[in-house]
Amino acid sequence: MDRGGLKFLCVSLLALAVPLCSAAWAAPLPFSDGFENVAVGAYPSENGWLTLSFGKTASVSDQDYGTGTRSFRLDSWPWSARMDYVSLDEVPEQLSYQASVCVDPSLGWVGLVGFMTRNGYQAPMWNSFGVDAGYGKVLFYGEGTVDLAPYTPGTWCTVRADLDFSTLTADLWVDDVLVAQGVTITPSEFDDPVMGHLTLSQWGVAAGSYLEYPYINFANVVYFDDLAMWQPEESAVIDPEIDIKPGSYPNPINLKSRGGTPVAIFSTDTFDATSVDPSTVDLAGAPVLQRGKHGIYAARPGDVDGDGLPDLLLLFRTADFDPSQLQGGVATLHGATYDGQGIEGSDDVFLVPRH
Ligand SMILES: [Ca+2]
Ligand SMILES: [Ca+2]
Ligand SMILES: [Ca+2]
Known part of the structure; x- marks a missing residue:
């Protein structure tokens, strides 16, 4: 040496x-x-x-x-x-x-x-x-x-x-x-x-x-x-389960809709979905909807799947989705927790009306 x-x-x-x-x-x-x-x-x-x-x-x-x-x-x-x-x-x-x-x-x-x-x-x-x-x-x-x-x-x-x-x-x-x-x-x-x-x-x-x-x-x-x-993060991202339009399946997306698309990120024993920072999240290119003059994110905790663990419910403006990121029949959510741990989750979608 x-x-x-x-x-x-x-x-x-x-x-x-x-x-x-x-x-x-x-x-x-x-x-x-x-x-x-x-x-x-x-x-x-x-x-x-x-x-x-x-x-x-x-x-x-x-x-x-x-x-x-x-x-x-x-x-x-x-x-x-x-x-x-x-x-x-x-x-x-x-x-x-x-x-x-x-x-x-x-x-x-x-x-x-x-x-x-x-x-x-x-x-x-x-x-x-x-x-x-x-x-x-x-x-x-x-x-x-x-x-x-x-x-x-x-x-x-x-x-x-x-x-x-x-x-x-x-x-x-x-x-x-x-x-x-x-x-x-x-x-x-x-x-x-x-x-x-x-x-x-x-x-x-x-x-x-x-x-x-x-x-x-x-x-x-x-x-x-x-x-x-x-120590660098052990894995680049963790991949929580998400549900687009919670509780229903399949998940149609009408890009001409003026409405919103709700999405749940689920907690597990080892992952707290409420630790996700809504300002970091996008789904198929769309940010979490912001409301009011203070731009409050449409994000709230709630036990969506009834397992006793609070999940995170987010709302996106449907017209904000990038059509090119939905063509494969899957929409992917990216984001990070407040302490910087990256997350990524996907769910099935189909576009309506069909082309
Ligand atoms: Ca100093
Ligand atoms: Ca669903
Ligand atoms: Ca739950």
């Missing part, structure tokens, strides 16, 4: 290495940093943050921030990077993370965000970004080192990785722009010839410290904010 780009950090960590206690707290996914709820000057330990390498200091700051009024300021000594992390119980096959990073323009050299190994107190960060003021670049350390984008010291930069450990690839983003796809990453568990079996079970941030010419430096200040980790 190419770890050359992180040699500075390995060396500096060896100097003040501390054995890792096993953390009782593990970050649930999705995870977000919580810095906004921590007093300025305090360490965000109640949010699960732990210290790996002591550097100089680390605390929540209001001097400079990404969003809100707080960020996390890390301050390193020349021979000790400052590293802080949260633990994961396990790394899922797909995992995304993002962070905003600002490296102090007068003192700072590099800010890192990514993974560490549980028993790797001397290990660098893995599948990580280096926001590098010394080189003026944003880099990614996967199996190799990838040069992603320029970086201007003293500015905030947002990095994001969509990691897929089943294919060992990542898609990488800098400032909301996809800058690299299919980059080879380090597995979440692997055998190291020196350290033995390693797992990427910690995720965090570091203010790196160079020891090598020409980047010997004697201080490093890096701010981090808007740190988050999440």
Whole structure:
């Protein structure tokens, strides 16, 4: 593995290495940093943050921030990077993370965000970004080192990785722009010839410290904010049962009708139809009908099939249907829940009058 780009950090960590206690707290996914709820000057330990390498200091700051009024300021000594992390119980096959990073323009050299190994107190960060003021670049350390984008010291930069450990690839983003796809990453568990079996079970941030010419430096200040980790939705969409014209069959559609077409989305033990956001729903190209000057959606809960679970009843203006989306004898409904889970369901229709 190419770890050359992180040699500075390995060396500096060896100097003040501390054995890792096993953390009782593990970050649930999705995870977000919580810095906004921590007093300025305090360490965000109640949010699960732990210290790996002591550097100089680390605390929540209001001097400079990404969003809100707080960020996390890390301050390193020349021979000790400052590293802080949260633990994961396990790394899922797909995992995304993002962070905003600002490296102090007068003192700072590099800010890192990514993974560490549980028993790797001397290990660098893995599948990580280096926001590098010394080189003026944003880099990614996967199996190799990838040069992603320029970086201007003293500015905030947002990095994001969509990691897929089943294919060992990542898609990488800098400032909301996809800058690299299919980059080879380090597995979440692997055998190291020196350290033995390693797992990427910690995720965090570091203010790196160079020891090598020409980047010997004697201080490093890096701010981090808007740190988050999440799992992509397990399936792209879920497919609830729907009933066009509930309770009757077949389902004739007269596109010249001035009326409406009711549709039920059914709940199950594992799916709550009332969690569907009506503003996201379309059926055969038609949005949910809106009423009144406030545009209230014609959507209401009700137990349509009598199973005791509230379903969602929606009304569409029949003339809004796209005829080309009804020709196959099936109308498909698309939408999403309020928390972003996509849904898709279909029911039979036939057009009247027949042509
Ligand atoms: Ca913030
Ligand atoms: Ca029906
Ligand atoms: Ca029901």
